[in-house]
């Protein structure tokens with residue numbers, strides 16, 4: 708029996724205070740928006756400073772939207788990020804080419820490909836992705852969730868994003884059993900990361916194991932209870 712341990716990603720870090728809060732609540736991943744034009748974007752020099760302050764046990768995810776391979780590579784080469792998240796129209800060809808560039812440069816990193824979910828066709832497209840992980844979302848940091856009933860049979864491990872926060876993340880984990888949950892908008896107050904909400908969200912997921920209700924999953928996916 709495999710013990711259930713849902714991974715946690717907190718995204719959209721912009722300041723040193725955000726990183727201090729991340730280091731204190733210890734998610735598995737912390738995300739930085741690397742494409743200009745989005746509200747949470749920060750320039751690479753600031754991203755580098757955040758990475759230098761990030762606890763090394765927490766993986767730094769760079770979020771890119773329709774960037775060139777070379778642009779993504781500069782973040783890897785500078786040691787700013789450990790994982791690449793593609794959140795635009797990047798297809799399997801793009802992922803293949805990006806992997807070639809990373810291989811050539813000696814910067815190979817896992818790739819997460821995000822998909823906006825509107826229909827079953829979107830899930831089917833996601834399931835064909837050659838990315839290391841898929842991420843199912845409602846948009847680009849919109850703070851809104853999507854129709855979870857579409858996720859009945861995803862067929863592979865997935866990151867779940869879109870409108871998750873302290874008040875609903877535990878229910879999402881119990882209902883959908885994602886590989887990881889990803890949160891940004893709902894761990895903010897007045898458009899800034901809120902350390903209290905960040906802690907509450909992380910604890911909401913981690914407490915699921917402590918409550919003694921659900922202690923794991925069988926190989927067929929059934930939940931086990933203590």
Ligand SMILES: O=C(O)c1ccccc1N[C@@H]1O[C@H](COP(=O)(O)O)[C@@H](O)[C@H]1O
Nearest residue numbers: 794847848849850868869870890891892
């Ligand atoms: O958050 C952004 O500004 C963003 C910009 C461009 C691409 C993706 C972005 N965010 C991603 O959205 C989800 C979080 O969604 P929510 O805010 O919790 O609803 C996460 O995957 C972020 O990487």
